[in-house]
Amino acid sequence: MxxxxxxxxxxxxxxxxxxxxxxxxxxxxxxxxxxxxPYLAAHLGDGLGMAGWLVGLVLGLRTFSQQGLFVVxxxxxxxxxPRPVVLAGCVLRIAGFCWLAQAGSTATVIGAVLLIGFAAAxxxxxxxxxxxxxxxxxxxxxxxxxARVLAVFSAxxxxxxxxxxxxxxxxxxxxxxxxxxxxxxxxxxxxxxxGHARLMPRRPRTVPxxxxxxxxxxxxxxxxxxxxLCLAYSTYLVSYNQLYLALPAEVERATGSQNALGVLFALSxxxxxxxxxxxxxxxxxxxxxxxxxxxGLAVVAAGFAAVPLVPGGPAGxxxxxxxxxxxxxxxxxxxxxxxGLVPDLVEDHRLGLAxxxxxxxxxxxxxxxxxxxxxxxxxxxxxxxxxxxAVPLAGAGLALALPGRTPVRPEAGI
Numbered sequence: 001m002x003x004x005x006x007x008x009x010x011x012x013x014x015x016x017x018x019x020x021x022x023x024x025x026x027x028x029x030x031x032x033x034x035x036x037x038p039y040l041a042a043h044l045g046d047g048l049g050m051a052g053w054l055v056g057l058v059l060g061l062r063t064f065s066q067q068g069l070f071v072v073x074x075x076x077x078x079x080x081x082p083r084p085v086v087l088a089g090c091v092l093r094i095a096g097f098c099w100l101a102q103a104g105s106t107a108t109v110i111g112a113v114l115l116i117g118f119a120a121a122x123x124x125x126x127x128x129x130x131x132x133x134x135x136x137x138x139x140x141x142x143x144x145x146x147a148r149v150l151a152v153f154s155a156x157x158x159x160x161x162x163x164x165x166x167x168x169x170x171x172x173x174x175x176x177x178x179x180x181x182x183x184x185x186x187x188x189x190x191x192x193x194x195g196h197a198r199l200m201p202r203r204p205r206t207v208p209x210x211x212x213x214x215x216x217x218x219x220x221x222x223x224x225x226x227x228x229l230c231l232a233y234s235t236y237l238v239s240y241n242q243l244y245l246a247l248p249a250e251v252e253r254a255t256g257s258q259n260a261l262g263v264l265f266a267l268s269x270x271x272x273x274x275x276x277x278x279x280x281x282x283x284x285x286x287x288x289x290x291x292x293x294x295x296g297l298a299v300v301a302a303g304f305a306a307v308p309l310v311p312g313g314p315a316g317x318x319x320x321x322x323x324x325x326x327x328x329x330x331x332x333x334x335x336x337x338x339x340g341l342v343p344d345l346v347e348d349h350r351l352g353l354a355x356x357x358x359x360x361x362x363x364x365x366x367x368x369x370x371x372x373x374x375x376x377x378x379x380x381x382x383x384x385x386x387x388x389x390a391v392p393l394a395g396a397g398l399a400l401a402l403p404g405r406t407p408v409r410p411e412a413g414i
Contacts, residue, residue: 019138019149021199022131025086025192026157029123032188034164035171036097036181038265040113041248042258043178048109056374058106058113059244060367065117066124067237067363074125074356082126083200089123090193092116094186101182121356128339129355136343146343147289150336151280155273162269169262226345228398230358232293233338234365235395239300240331241366242373242388243268247320249377250307254316264320268328276332289337290402296334297396303327304389308381330392341402 015023044050044058076085096116103109135149171180243265248258283292303326310319338358346354369391376384 015149015152016134016138018201019131019134019152022127022134023153023156025127025196026131026153027160028188028192028195029127030157030160031164031167032093032097032185032192033120034161034265035168035188036100036164036178036185037244038165038261039168039172039178039181041244042261044109047178048104048106050106052377053371053374054106056245056370056377058110059241059374060370061110062113062117063237063241063370064363064367065114066120067117067359067366069118069121070125070356070359070363071353072356073122074129074352074354076122077126077129077352077356078350081202082130083196083202085122085126086196086200087193089119089121089126090189090196092119092122093189094193095119097182097186097189101179101186125352125356125359129352132339132343132355133351135340145284145340147280147284147336147340148277150339151276151284151332154332154335155276158269158272158276162266162273165262165265165269223345225403226342226354226357228402229338229341229345230361232297232395232399232402233334233358234362235391235398236297236300236331236334236338237359237362238365238369238373239304239327239388239392241370242304243324243327245370245373246377246384246388247323250320250323251317254312254320260315260317260320264317264324267321268324271325271328272332275329279329279332280336283333283337289341290399292337293334293341293399293402294396296330296332296337297392297399299330299333300327300392301330301389301396303330304385304392307385 040062041055041059044055045052050058073085073089092115096112096119099115100109100112103112131150131153132146135146135153138144138149139146167184168181171184172178174180247264248261251261251264252258287295303323306322306326307319310322312318313321339355342354342358343351373384373388376387
């Protein structure tokens with residue numbers, strides 16, 4: 001790889017066909033997902049008339065049914081291989097989006113949201129654990145840091161996250177409404193299902209290990225370094241979830257509507273697409289993963305702390321834009337580092353379970369944190385943003401207790 005090729009295409013040629021399939025999967029997944037999710041809170045509040053705390057609870061339930069049940073998808077991936085788990089997740093996601101398009105009551109919305117979340121709980125840990133495993137194999141074969149493969153994966157996902165809101169916004173502007181966005185997301189997953197049914201390789205089933213609950217407890221609660229990683233990562237996910245709760249409230253407060261929300265999501269995605277690979281290339285060679293995790297959480301905290309301090313600026317969006325930029329920069333530092341640490345802390349044959357557990361612990365934290373932050377939305381601004389900033393700061397403190405690892409020396413020409 002030559003110096004100066006800093007984009008996604010510049011890093012992709014050295015990757016295997018299987019890694020390309022996994023990154024393409026993440027790209028398509030996020031197009032369908034983000035065509036719907038940024039507009040869910042407004043649909044629940046304005047379209048269905050839900051109270052703020054109930055909106056926060058529904059969003060938390062969606063995250064918990066996804067992140068909280070990742071451990072199920074991870075365990076099934078270890079047992080049956082990624083292919084059947086990915087295909088089942090696609091089928092459930094299609095059904096969930098179609099149901100959400102028709103849901104008109106609190107009970108039916110919650111049912112559809114839970115189904116959508118559980119679909120991702122099957123789909124995502126299968127893809128993410130396979131990507132982590134492939135990244136470690138690529139590192140051993142080529143000497144390139146595994147964080148680089150994980151950064152390509154993240155950048156591909158963010159490219160999809162950039163296009164998804166644009167698709168949703170286009171459908172809303174054309175008068176299709178939230179229902180059209182849901183159906184468009186379902187169509188995207190029909191394509192993902194067809195592609196993976198054809199291209200994803202089969203893997204022999206493994207013999208189930210006795211004592212499933214005991215294995216889970218041993219891998220998570222008795223593995224102190226991994227538990228610390230789970231807790232630190234939880235504070236990031238609680239913070240990231242504020243893009244769907246606190247940020248829409250801030251945009252509406254500043255501008256009187258949520259019309260600019262898609263622009264801010266696009267800003268986040270473009271920043272990742274443009275800067276993820278150069279930033280990860282720099283950090284993977286020069287700082288330890290633990291340092292990247294701590295620094296990323298500190299930058300996320302700075303984003304929340306800056307909101308009440310930054311003047312309104314053009315159209316009143318400067319505080320919200322500052323939050324998005326700093327949260328995204330922190331995300332770019334910490335996510336590849338956190339995912340790259342997992343294979344070092346658990347055995348390879350439990351990588352699916354560990355990947356799922358990382359998100360499950362985080363999902364439980366988001367369920368509790370979303371309801372609490374939904375209640376705080378009516379609090380004075382300095383109180384709200386100070387509390388939100390304290391969460392990732394606490395995570396940075398936990399991450400400092402993780403075992404360090406010597407960073408790889410820079411390659412010639414990088």
